[in-house]
Amino acid sequence: MPAAVAAGTALVGWRAASLGQWLVDDAAVTFAYVRSIGEGLGPVQQAGAGPVEGYSNPAWLLLLLVGRVLGLFDRGAWFGVSDLVLFPKGLALGCVAGTLACVAGIARAVVPARAWAVALLTGALLAACRSYVVWSFSGLENALYGLLAAALCLVLVRGGSAWAAGLLAVAAALTRPDGVVLAAAYPLTVLMLRGRGRGRRRLRRDLIVNCAVFAGCYGTFLLLRRAEFGLWVPNTAVAKAQEAPDLAELSKVGDLLGYAGWALVLVCAACAGVVAARPGPGRRVLGVLCVPLALTLLAYGALAPDWMPLYRFATPVWVLGSTVAALAVVQLWRGARARLWLTGALACALALSLAGQEVRGAGFRREPTLSMCWVADRYGRTFNAYADRLALRPGATAALSDLGGTLLTSRLRIVDLAGLTDRRIAAAYAAADKAAVRRYVLTRVRPELLHVHAAWVGRTGLTRDRVTAAGYVPLYREENGGDYVLASAVPGGPRRIAEVRAWAGPRVDAMRHEKHALGGRLGDCGARLSPGERASAVAPTRHVSAASPHAAALGDAPPPGTRRAEPIPLAPLQGAAPVTLAGGATR
Numbered sequence: 001m002p003a004a005v006a007a008g009t010a011l012v013g014w015r016a017a018s019l020g021q022w023l024v025d026d027a028a029v030t031f032a033y034v035r036s037i038g039e040g041l042g043p044v045q046q047a048g049a050g051p052v053e054g055y056s057n058p059a060w061l062l063l064l065l066v067g068r069v070l071g072l073f074d075r076g077a078w079f080g081v082s083d084l085v086l087f088p089k090g091l092a093l094g095c096v097a098g099t100l101a102c103v104a105g106i107a108r109a110v111v112p113a114r115a116w117a118v119a120l121l122t123g124a125l126l127a128a129c130r131s132y133v134v135w136s137f138s139g140l141e142n143a144l145y146g147l148l149a150a151a152l153c154l155v156l157v158r159g160g161s162a163w164a165a166g167l168l169a170v171a172a173a174l175t176r177p178d179g180v181v182l183a184a185a186y187p188l189t190v191l192m193l194r195g196r197g198r199g200r201r202r203l204r205r206d207l208i209v210n211c212a213v214f215a216g217c218y219g220t221f222l223l224l225r226r227a228e229f230g231l232w233v234p235n236t237a238v239a240k241a242q243e244a245p246d247l248a249e250l251s252k253v254g255d256l257l258g259y260a261g262w263a264l265v266l267v268c269a270a271c272a273g274v275v276a277a278r279p280g281p282g283r284r285v286l287g288v289l290c291v292p293l294a295l296t297l298l299a300y301g302a303l304a305p306d307w308m309p310l311y312r313f314a315t316p317v318w319v320l321g322s323t324v325a326a327l328a329v330v331q332l333w334r335g336a337r338a339r340l341w342l343t344g345a346l347a348c349a350l351a352l353s354l355a356g357q358e359v360r361g362a363g364f365r366r367e368p369t370l371s372m373c374w375v376a377d378r379y380g381r382t383f384n385a386y387a388d389r390l391a392l393r394p395g396a397t398a399a400l401s402d403l404g405g406t407l408l409t410s411r412l413r414i415v416d417l418a419g420l421t422d423r424r425i426a427a428a429y430a431a432a433d434k435a436a437v438r439r440y441v442l443t444r445v446r447p448e449l450l451h452v453h454a455a456w457v458g459r460t461g462l463t464r465d466r467v468t469a470a471g472y473v474p475l476y477r478e479e480n481g482g483d484y485v486l487a488s489a490v491p492g493g494p495r496r497i498a499e500v501r502a503w504a505g506p507r508v509d510a511m512r513h514e515k516h517a518l519g520g521r522l523g524d525c526g527a528r529l530s531p532g533e534r535a536s537a538v539a540p541t542r543h544v545s546a547a548s549p550h551a552a553a554l555g556d557a558p559p560p561g562t563r564r565a566e567p568i569p570l571a572p573l574q575g576a577a578p579v580t581l582a583g584g585a586t587r
Contacts, residue, residue, distance in 0.1 A: 001104055004116035008123015009097040015127045016092075016137040021085045021373065021525070024308070027139025028372040028404025028529075029420065030055045030064065031074065031084060035408070037061075038068045043228070045407055045421040046414060053225065054421030056234040059174040060141035063091060077527035084372075084408075084529060088139045095143035096126070096136065102150035103323050106157045106289070107330070110281050114330050121326035128350060130357050131259065131310045132318040134364065139372070141175050142315040148172040149292060149316035150323065152182055156189045156288050162206040166213030173218055177237060178299040178313065180218070185292040186210045192287065239419030239426035242304050250301035256314055259360060260321070261353030267345045268325035275328045282331050286324060293320040309364050367516060372405045373525030378511050380409030380529075382504070383449055386475065386483070387412060389500045390448075390490045397447035401456045408529035415445050417452065417460055434461035442470040448489040452481035473497055476504045478512070
């Protein structure tokens with residue numbers, strides 16, 4: 001059994017290795033909160049900000065915080081790779097192993113002699129599912145959510161205690177907001193099996209205990225959330241303006257099954273149907289597993305559509321669906337004829353599934369979803385350099401929508417245009433009030449630096465004309481938006497702005513080329529992402545020679561008269577052409 005679990009975990013880890021050091025930028029928002037809490041600042045996005053629940057995964061945040069306390073996370077590098085990358089990926093691999101161990105425990109209730117085969121086949125199916133692999137190793141909470149769903153199923157199948165099921169449901173609800181649906185798994189399962197060995201008095205007692213544990217623990221958490229943040233839901237839910245679902249939205253479930261491959265779904269469903277038609281423990285166990293599987297499918301259908309590809313919210317569906325499929329196939333794996341038919345059907349269906357996934361995943365392979373490392377360079381470090389070169393006041397503000405890597409590296413005060421960590425902007429989105437967003441950003445906050453692009457121009461209403469009319473001038477144009485600076489905030493006026501604009505052009509062009517044409521940034525983004533520190537206050541001044549790659553990336557010294565607080569250098573950029581500035585100087 002341990003060998004089967006290890007082999008299944010290795011298969012998933014092998015598929016995940018193709019992602020390199022990629023982590024999605026959303027994960028870095030949680031990392032920033034872990035850093036703030038670990039430094040004693042409380043649940044804030046950065047020092048000086050007010051408490052806002054800009055994350056929706058407190059259980060995952062807690063695991064990362066434990067890693068930080070133990071010196072395993074946000075402390076430096078292991079073997080030259082940042083622990084911001086390695087620790088979350090290591091946790092994810094551990095969660096995969098735990099998931100397969102739970103699957104093996106479930107299988108023991110049906111096929112004890114071949115439970116190892118169920119665990120191994122489940123690992124193979126999960127490794128074949130690119131959605132599961134990508135999002136489990138993205139730095140987000142998906143792998144933990146899948147583990148908790150499998151652990152809850154193990155408790156349900158093995159007749160575990162009501163309080164254990166309640167605690168696992170609480171953990172799932174604290175891992176993802178939609179995890180709250182798993183609170184219904186134990187009551188529904190008990191009612192489904194009410195005639196099997198449970199007297200009415202015990203049935204009633206178990207239901208009361210389970211509901212009391214969940215309501216007590218989760219209710220206490222909601223009261224603490226309300227006391228700390230003033231909301232019953234995370235601010236992220238307000239910003240995303242999640243509404244009550246209608247029946248049409250449940251069609252997303254069909255799209256999800258189509259991604260898995262209808263041939264594979266039908267073959268596995270047929271195997272499960274054959275097993276369920278036969279009396280025995282297999283029928284009962286499959287019936288129990290279908291309860292949380294149905295709940296997670298409904299939760300997926302009810303969620304607002306996600307802009308990220310590859311079905312980010314479907315992780316527990318893949319775990320439970322693969323478990324049902326593997327359990328059914330292994331039970332039917334008897335006799336030469338059955339094995340021949342199963343082998344042929346599964347091989348063909350799996351080949352079709354993988355081919356379909358390759359087609360649907362082509363966009364992700366070509367340009368992986370927004371990378372933490374790329375955002376750290378493009379917005380965190382670049383905007384630090386803007387502030388230095390433009391000689392902006394200490395404590396200057398930048399407003400933008402790509403937040404995670406920015407929070408980990410920026411010295412500036414950040415305003416989140418996505419609203420995840422900003423209560424006012426989130427409330428404006430919830431009210432569908434673009435004018436309120438514009439007034440807040442351009443009139444009340446009035447940041448020195450501003451960035452909008454693509455869909456965020458339409459969502460915020462911060463069009464080029466409106467931004468220009470508010471006194472901003474472009475530093476870099478990007479599609480329908482770009483980087484802007486408040487002209488009145490720059491000492492030296494147009495001349496300094498023109499120099500910085502010329503400096504920024506080739507460098508940002510190179511970064512965007514890296515993202516859009518070279519497969520995104522999957523590699524090294526530094527041993528530790530942290531805001532630049534002023535030499536006089538924190539550390540000895542670091543000197544960067546003109547011959548160093550960092551100097552080549554950032555350019556030479558800022559224009560005369562600029563406050564010198566050395567920025568974190570940008571990662572080396574290849575192919576940046578020299579730029580001739582006003583007066584004939586070349587950089």
